[in-house]
Every structure is written in structure tokens, then in C-alpha cells.
Amino acid sequence: MNRIKTWIRYLIFFALAVLTFLMINLVTQAQTNEWGYKSQNGPKKWGELNPEFILCKSGKEQSPINIESTIKAKEKIEFNYGYTPLKVINNSHTVEIVYESGSQIKIEGKIYKLRQFHFHSPSEHHLNGKSYPMEVHLVHENSEGQLTVIGILMKEGKENEFIKSLWVHAPEQNQENIISGVTINASALPPEDQTYYNYTGSLTTPPCSENVNWIVFQKPIEVSRQQIKAFQTLYNGNARPIQPLNDRQVF
Numbered sequence: 001m002n003r004i005k006t007w008i009r010y011l012i013f014f015a016l017a018v019l020t021f022l023m024i025n026l027v028t029q030a031q032t033n034e035w036g037y038k039s040q041n042g043p044k045k046w047g048e049l050n051p052e053f054i055l056c057k058s059g060k061e062q063s064p065i066n067i068e069s070t071i072k073a074k075e076k077i078e079f080n081y082g083y084t085p086l087k088v089i090n091n092s093h094t095v096e097i098v099y100e101s102g103s104q105i106k107i108e109g110k111i112y113k114l115r116q117f118h119f120h121s122p123s124e125h126h127l128n129g130k131s132y133p134m135e136v137h138l139v140h141e142n143s144e145g146q147l148t149v150i151g152i153l154m155k156e157g158k159e160n161e162f163i164k165s166l167w168v169h170a171p172e173q174n175q176e177n178i179i180s181g182v183t184i185n186a187s188a189l190p191p192e193d194q195t196y197y198n199y200t201g202s203l204t205t206p207p208c209s210e211n212v213n214w215i216v217f218q219k220p221i222e223v224s225r226q227q228i229k230a231f232q233t234l235y236n237g238n239a240r241p242i243q244p245l246n247d248r249q250v251f
Contacts, residue, residue, distance in 0.1 A: 035206045036093070043240045046206050056208035062243035063201030063214060064124035064151075069250035072218065073198040077150075078106040079190065081114060083183040090171040093205065094118045094238055095231065097166060099186065105140055105148070107215075112140035112148045117186060120239045121232050123153050124204050125216050132220055133228045135239075136189060137204075147203075148213040152189055157222030162188035167230050191219040199250040204240045 035046050035053070047057020055062070081103040089096045096118040103114040116139050123135035134154035141147055165184060171177045195218045202210040 037238050046208065050206070053206040053208065055202065055210060056206055059202055059208055059210055060246050061200055061202060061210045061248060062208060063204050063212065064126075064240060064242060065199065065201065065245050065248075065250070066126040066129055066242050067197050067199075067216060067250055068128055069197060071251050072195045073215070073251045075108055075198075077194060077196070077215065079187060080104050080106070081185055081187040083185045086166075086169060086179040086182040086184050087176060088166060088169050088171065088179070089176040090174055090234065092174045094120065094235055095166070095170050097184070097186075103186065105150075107148065110142055110146075112142045112146075114186065115139050115141055117189070119231060119235075120204075121228070121236055122239050124239045125151050125153065126242060127153070127216075127218070134223065134231065138186060138189065146211070146213070147209075148215065150190070151214065151216040152191065153217065153220035154223050154228075155220040156225050156228060159224040160222060160227060163223050163227050167227060170231075170234065172234065189221065191217055191221050193217075193219045195219065197250050199248055201243075201248075 035041050035049055037043070039045075041049060043056070046053050047055075084098075084100040084103065087098045089098060096116050098116050099114045101113060105112050105114070117136055118139075119134060119136050121134045123132035124137075125135060132153040132155050136152045136154060138150040138152070139147065140149070162184070165182075169177050169179050169182075197216045197218065199214050199216075200210075201212050201214045202208050203212060
């Protein structure tokens, strides 16, 4: 009987040891696969964190880029943005505003629905080697799943009333904040001069998927120094470095 009890104890200890090992392994794997902007999980490491992120390392049409082209795109963008309930998410990588269906752009005969917009500091794209304090990305998708992202550079200047309406509700931690009775309209974001550059690139975050249609406005919008600092208290350095242009053309 004592021998049976001893074997039962051994089996229990063995099961606990295996379970502990598996839990540590799962936690370690989750931490390893989690991307960010620090040295241990930053842009240089993205392609090694997860097989699904391989394009971050091997892709040839990656974003962001330094735009030096003097040729501006001439195709007009038709904006049709409506109001949406304010839903602000701090997703541990940026501040994101989720958009309800019904808002869209039309370009080259194709309609792209606005899904969300989010922010980076400093700017991810550069113009003629110049970086800006911030950049906002408006992410659109058409019925075929193709993405068009509009990048708007943000420079220090006067206070931006639209940004002010967002920052006051931005969560400080990884959570979402749905503001009852408050709606916003992203049509307040694009600059009056809508001259833009156009190129084919990728998502600037994992999995770095390519074949993304990028539209980057030439003229930045203004935000105050206090508004820049307010975002940077949450995220300062959530920008992917400039990627090689390779054989791509910028229009």
C-alpha cells in the first residue's frame, strides 16, 4: 500500500512539473511573439518574432518611406465621411479611433470604407528627409479586401480642436473608452490643400502585409506642442524606421 501511495505522489509531482513547464512555455512564447517598439521586440526583430511576420524582414515593398518625388498625384479623392460615435482605444501600440460603417472615400472609381484611424510619434513617413512630430493614418478597405491608407503629417503649431476632442477621452492604459452621446467626423483631419503623393507599400506594423495603396498628403496639419506632448506621454517612439524604396515609384 505504501508503495502505491509513493507512486501516486510521484505521478502527482510529475504532472505538476509538466503543467508548470507548459505554462511557462506558453507565457514565454506569448511574450516572444508580442511585437512592440523596444529593442527586444522592436522593428528590427519583428520578422523573427512570428512566422506570420516574415514580410517585416523579407518584404520588398515596405512602408514607411522617405518621399523625395517632385511628382504629385492628380487623381482627386472624393471624401464622404459621416459622424460616428466616439470610441477611443489604447491598444498598447497606439491610440486608435474605431469608425462605424457608412464613411468612405472614392478614388480611381473604387470605394474604400473608413475602418479606423490611429497615430504615430514621430511621423513614420518623411518628406525630403524631414520627419514630423506626429502622423495620423486613416485606414480604408474596399469590398475586395484591398487597403488604402491616408497618411497626414502633423507639425507643431496652433491647437487643433478636433484632436483636442479625442485626447481628452484617450485611455491611459490598454483599454477602450466609448463616450456616450459624443460623435466625431474625421473630415476635420485632412488639410485644405489635398495635394498628395501615392505609392504601393505595406502596413507599418506586423504582419507588414504588402500591396497597400498609400496616399500621403504633402501639406501637414497643425497641432499644439501640448497636444504632441499629451500623446507622447502615452507613446513616444511608436514609429517604424524608414524602409528601402527599392524599385518602386512615387507619384
